[in-house]
Amino acid sequence: MHQAIYSGQEWESWGLAARPVIPEGMPVLIDDDLLFEDAGVPRPAVAVNRWLRELPANGAPAPKTWRYYAQILREWMAFLAERGVSLFGERPALKAALSAYAVHRSCGPLDARFEATTWNQHMSVLSGFYRWAVAEGYAVAEPFTYKQAQTSYGDVAQVQLANQARRRTPKPHVTIKYLEADFAELFLKALAGLAPDGTEDVSYRGRELERNAAVGRLALSTGLRRQEFTHLLAVEIPPLPRKRSPLPVPFPVPAGVTKGRKFRTTWIDYDALAEVHRYLRLTRPLAADGSPWQPPMSWGSRWSLPGQMPEAAGSTAFGLPGMPCGRPNVVVWWRLTAVRCCWRCVRTADRSLRGPQFSPVPPSGSVNASSRGSRMFIPIGSAIPSRSGPLNRWSAATTRRRPGW
Template sequence: MILSYFSSLDWRSWDLEHRPVIPEGMAILIDDDLLFEDGPAAPRQASVVNRWLRELPASGAPAPSSWENYARAVKEWAEFLAEHGVGLFDTRERLKAGLSRYAEHRAAGPARSRFAATTWGQHMSILSLFYRWAMEEGFASAEPFTYRSARAVFAGTGREARVNLAVRRTPKPHVTIKYLEPDFTDLFRKGLQGLAPDGNRDTGFAGREMTRNAAIGDLALATG
């Protein structure tokens, strides 16, 4: 499958009455044989994906960089499925099996093919949007994803949300800290020993086993 980009340059030579409404720079997927359909009213999978891509600017994705990312995510997924004899709009059972294999490929496959958890999550979000659209438009009868209900709260207002179970959990920012600044390191060591920032005994500290705690803290700092 070929990824190209639309340009209306010299469109008047295309024997068209009006300029195409396709956005400039829109990502386009083309099968290797350069065909978009197998006959009248028989569009190929790439044609369906292209229609979805053309609607992205009116669906909350106006940036050309997003169009390319969306196209690449679906392209790589479709190509992977094809290698295993699964169609882009196959049955739910076959799509779920393909997703399971794809997840293993992106997590533990060849190094060049692996995705970080955040990249995997982005791809799953894109594919979820694509399949939701394809089902609403009647192109797909099933999707590979399973969801659970969750309640999201923002500014005191709650709403029901669907969580895609295919998305890997990512660590919270506070557990991804790789090092401590020197001044905080000193404060951390003093705190474990029950000392105030000035190095004197903190009379308000009520911890236990401070010597042990300080030793473990020093070990963690020394070994990483």
């Protein structure tokens, strides 16, 4: 079975009367013979693709989630096909196949084994798919068995269905991984290009050391995910309090970079926040000063920021009214036209310097990396672009040490 990614570019040449109502980037599963029906009867892949297309309307708006769910269904369908079991077969055959699949994922080949948490995710996705298939009339039964389980939160007790195929997992407090303070300090010194004693490591060769140290300390202090601190913009860093305080400073995490796009507030200590502000005020402008790099104009064909700071609700710029939702907003360029969008709409894909959707260049192409407006919209987790282009690989920043350090 093959998995393709849908793209609606040049759909006018397909001979269709209207644009297909398929989300951009939606995965599509296709059988090996590239057929979707047999003698006019749709194959199971047709039902799977329809379920995938309905995911955005059922609480899964992220393209990464679509591809992950498609991969789960693809592996399950391939396993059933090897054993001659239909995806929408009878319940006894499906239950037997599920038992064999559980053994395959727990005691099978090493490259096929799953951790308990991964297995539970797969079972949750397959359970949701089969319940949808039964409700839509595609399937007559599902392979899962459920039992009633009582859960309580505070004084509220609820009865829920528990999938018997799920494995037992350790309690959350058992799986917490702690980083000792002395090792954390050693790690930050390595990011800054320093030796274990705090002196300069003359044999180390790297760049953006101040950025690495500042953002690394920010990540340790706030507990942000890599996706979050990598795409965090300078305008989203909270202001530094006037007086130093031993109490942590509230750190709002924008919904555009969080997992599931859920806004939350975490905390950061004063020293870590001060180091980030020093990097933004001193090192970052010096690194960008005189940089000849400019993003290609092809990057600006869709998104392009003219270097304006996020504005208060109701304000105007370029003669455009503020957002009716009352949220802070920003002016962007959409197909060479200045429009205003909600700040929450700027997602991680729009912030990526390597992606085609976001660029600090206005349609005129007259702004380079050294301009102030451009710097403010380059994520703090990304290096200021040089002649070779932007750097956004944290794995390289954390492993590029000389041998024997």
